Amino acid sequence: MRRTIVIDPVTRIEGHSKITIQLDDRGEVVDAHFHVTQFRGFERITQGRPVHEMPALMARICGICPVSHLIASAKAVDDILAVEPPPTGADLRRIINLAQIVQSNALSFFHLSAPDLLFGFDADPAKRNIIGLARENPQLARDGIGLRKWGQLIIEWLGGKRIHPTGIVPGGVAEPLTADVRDRILAGVPEAIAAVERAIAWYKTDMLRWEEEASTFGNFRSAFMGLVDRDGNVDHYDGWLRVIDADGKYLADRIDPHNFNDYIGEAVEPWSYLKSTYWKPMGYPDGIYRVGPLARVNVAERMGTPRADEELERFRWRVGRVAGSSFHYHYARLIDTLHCIEKIELLLRGPDILSTHVRSRAEVNRNEGIGVSEAPRGTLMHHYKVDDDGIVLWANLVIATGHNNMAMNRAVLQVARHYVKGDQLVEPMLNRVEAVIRCYDPCLSCSTHALGEMALQIQLLAPDGAVLDELAR
Amino acid sequence: MTTVFTLQIDGRDVAGSEGQTVMEVAEENGIDIPGLCHLEGIHDRGACRLCMVEIAGTPKLAAACMTTIVEGMDVTAHSERLLEYRRAITEMMFVERNHVCAVCVANNHCELQDMAADLELTHFDLPRISPKVDIDASHRLFAIDHNRCILCLRCVRVCDEIEGAHTWDVMNRGLDTRVQTDMGIPWGDSTTCTSCGKCVQVCPTGALFEKGRAVASGSKRQRPFLPWLKVVKEERGQ
Numbered sequence: 001m002r003r004t005i006v007i008d009p010v011t012r013i014e015g016h017s018k019i020t021i022q023l024d025d026r027g028e029v030v031d032a033h034f035h036v037t038q039f040r041g042f043e044r045i046t047q048g049r050p051v052h053e054m055p056a057l058m059a060r061i062c063g064i065c066p067v068s069h070l071i072a073s074a075k076a077v078d079d080i081l082a083v084e085p086p087p088t089g090a091d092l093r094r095i096i097n098l099a100q101i102v103q104s105n106a107l108s109f110f111h112l113s114a115p116d117l118l119f120g121f122d123a124d125p126a127k128r129n130i131i132g133l134a135r136e137n138p139q140l141a142r143d144g145i146g147l148r149k150w151g152q153l154i155i156e157w158l159g160g161k162r163i164h165p166t167g168i169v170p171g172g173v174a175e176p177l178t179a180d181v182r183d184r185i186l187a188g189v190p191e192a193i194a195a196v197e198r199a200i201a202w203y204k205t206d207m208l209r210w211e212e213e214a215s216t217f218g219n220f221r222s223a224f225m226g227l228v229d230r231d232g233n234v235d236h237y238d239g240w241l242r243v244i245d246a247d248g249k250y251l252a253d254r255i256d257p258h259n260f261n262d263y264i265g266e267a268v269e270p271w272s273y274l275k276s277t278y279w280k281p282m283g284y285p286d287g288i289y290r291v292g293p294l295a296r297v298n299v300a301e302r303m304g305t306p307r308a309d310e311e312l313e314r315f316r317w318r319v320g321r322v323a324g325s326s327f328h329y330h331y332a333r334l335i336d337t338l339h340c341i342e343k344i345e346l347l348l349r350g351p352d353i354l355s356t357h358v359r360s361r362a363e364v365n366r367n368e369g370i371g372v373s374e375a376p377r378g379t380l381m382h383h384y385k386v387d388d389d390g391i392v393l394w395a396n397l398v399i400a401t402g403h404n405n406m407a408m409n410r411a412v413l414q415v416a417r418h419y420v421k422g423d424q425l426v427e428p429m430l431n432r433v434e435a436v437i438r439c440y441d442p443c444l445s446c447s448t449h450a451l452g453e454m455a456l457q458i459q460l461l462a463p464d465g466a467v468l469d470e471l472a473r
Numbered sequence: 474m475t476t477v478f479t480l481q482i483d484g485r486d487v488a489g490s491e492g493q494t495v496m497e498v499a500e501e502n503g504i505d506i507p508g509l510c511h512l513e514g515i516h517d518r519g520a521c522r523l524c525m526v527e528i529a530g531t532p533k534l535a536a537a538c539m540t541t542i543v544e545g546m547d548v549t550a551h552s553e554r555l556l557e558y559r560r561a562i563t564e565m566m567f568v569e570r571n572h573v574c575a576v577c578v579a580n581n582h583c584e585l586q587d588m589a590a591d592l593e594l595t596h597f598d599l600p601r602i603s604p605k606v607d608i609d610a611s612h613r614l615f616a617i618d619h620n621r622c623i624l625c626l627r628c629v630r631v632c633d634e635i636e637g638a639h640t641w642d643v644m645n646r647g648l649d650t651r652v653q654t655d656m657g658i659p660w661g662d663s664t665t666c667t668s669c670g671k672c673v674q675v676c677p678t679g680a681l682f683e684k685g686r687a688v689a690s691g692s693k694r695q696r697p698f699l700p701w702l703k704v705v706k707e708e709r710g711q
């Protein structure tokens with residue numbers, strides 16, 4: 001008899017989703033799906049609005065990564081105005097974007113995923129959360145909270161407020177940086193670096209425990225995509241798209257992000273509100289690729305900052321030049337964070353960072369604009385069309401979690417096949433199915449369930465809808 | 474010689490000249506009566522009804538901006554009943570169109586927002602109308618978002634009385650009432666608009682704004698400039 005296991009909602013991720021696992025007559029997993037059950041409609045809401053409102057409107061997509069949407073949106077509007085922000089304006093945008101990645105990566109690693117890594121996937125869920133983490137390893141919890149706070153403070157100081165800041169505007173940023181703010185941010189750099197390095201050291205010693213998970217958590221061959229700079233190093237704000245295959249061979253390099261539509265297609269499936277993007281040259285559904293921290297470290301030659309590069313060397317020595325398992329998102333996320341902190345310091349020490357020329361102004365000069373940047377979870381694309389008066393006619397957003405959609409589904413299936421046996425529902429198996437989703441740190445937007453306190457209900461259903469087994473926490 | 478009247482506002486003895494309104498006398502004496510259509514320097518028209526006050530001896534409420542003082546008047550400008558009415562009026566202004574402060578150019582510089590805060594309007598009981606309302610961004614420098622218009626008609630009055638262009642006027646009735654440029658043509662096509670920007674400066678909300686302004690970066694001047702313009706105009710005998 002065919003049965004379906006439903007995990008609804010999936011906890012300790014950002015947003016609302018559920019997982020279904022289909023079993024065949026013998027109780028073997030035949031298919032699994034990751035469903036995004038919330039609908040937002042921003043691409044429709046923004047129609048008819050003046051284009052200068054777009055960054056602030058788009059920031060409202062999410063309270064965790066508003067800055068990422070502000071950056072991509074401001075870049076798309078820059079494109080419509082046909083202006084380039086002054087160099088200092090661009091650097092200040094870079095800094096706030098990096099600070100955003102630091103705080104969001106910290107949330108993903110320390111608050112959402114570290115409880116699984118510290119206590120193990122078989123541990124009691126009542127203990128396996130950030131509170132339990134704070135009891136068992138207070139330093140690790142403090143480091144996570146400290147990093148998140150530091151990132152949030154930078155966003156507040158540069159953007160005006162921590163959530164949905166208004167300082168990023170078309171043409172650059174609203175306010176120049178003051179020496180006082182620069183020094184305050186710099187003062188926090190040594191502790192931020194120390195916190196990530198402690199986490200990396202802990203993760204590396206702990207990593208050996210998770211050999212089985214690493215080999216089954218979305219361990220498959222796929223392409224990777226990310227932004228790189230002129231030298232082929234990681235670039236979180238600008239640059240060119242690079243796509244590599246599972247062996248590290250370039251599928252495409254130096255793609256102007258304005259041409260992303262030539263390479264990336266979007267498919268819609270009836271079972272999810274999340275679109276599945278695919279690499280056009282390979283078609284749907286074969287054109288599967290991943291984005292985010294793992295993709296960034298895989299596609300780049302180097303990170304481009306000394307400490308992060310050292311760590312990247314070790315990472316590649318341990319898991320290979322192109323890491324295939326999604327479990328390594330965690331490690332990559334820590335290296336990514338380390339790089340962001342180093343880069344913030346480098347930018348702040350630049351000679352022109354206090355320049356007061358931070359914004360370019362122009363009228364609407366084009367009817368179409370594209371803005372691409374790296375968000376914490378991967379490459380983010382905003383694409384708008386406006387009329388001659390600057391009223392938005394059409395908007396399309398290609399979100400990092402959309403790029404990863406097919407990869408997440410494949411990872412869920414892989415984990416389910418490995419851990420789900422028979423028609424009995426057991427907690428550790430279910431948590432592993434959730435945990436593989438958490439590797440990708442999907443941002444389904446709008447709400448955060450950082451404490452993992454949401455009720456989790458899983459049902460095993462017979463074809464006629466009868467509940468065969470049920471688990472709740 | 475001007476006749477001076479003495480009267481009471483909220484129990485305070487105050488004095489004013491014949492012809493002055495209750496609103497003007499209150500302002501001179503530092504008594505705050507709320508209002509969104511009143512603006513020093515242009516004629517009052519009693520549009521917003523927020524300045525309604527109680528006058529002893531009359532059962533009806535009167536708009537302070539439209540009521541001239543008389544000797545011995547006893548005015549109550551603040552009471553529980555008035556507060557209730559003012560809250561209700563402000564709420565109706567919000568639900569009539571689409572006001573989304575979070576993404577509005579006037580956020581933190583908005584008289585309607587301030588009014589709601591002052592009156593402690595914490596939530597809406599009335600259903601929202603959520604009409605589909607247009608934006609006219611055809612002018613090179615400015616735009617109007619009718620979603621945020623409360624029909625105070627300051628723009629209409631300042632354009633007529635101070636600038637003398639009379640580009641702005643009003644069309645339709647009831648819920649369909651809109652301010653319009655020339656005879657309802659796009660603002661950018663107006664032949665009378667001098668692009669002086671006074672309408673933008675006097676707009677109490679984010680309905681009229683400078684193009685290119687991002688959210689919460691409105692540019693309303695703090696200095697009340699209209700009385701000065703009026704004086705200059707009168708001195709030049711215009």
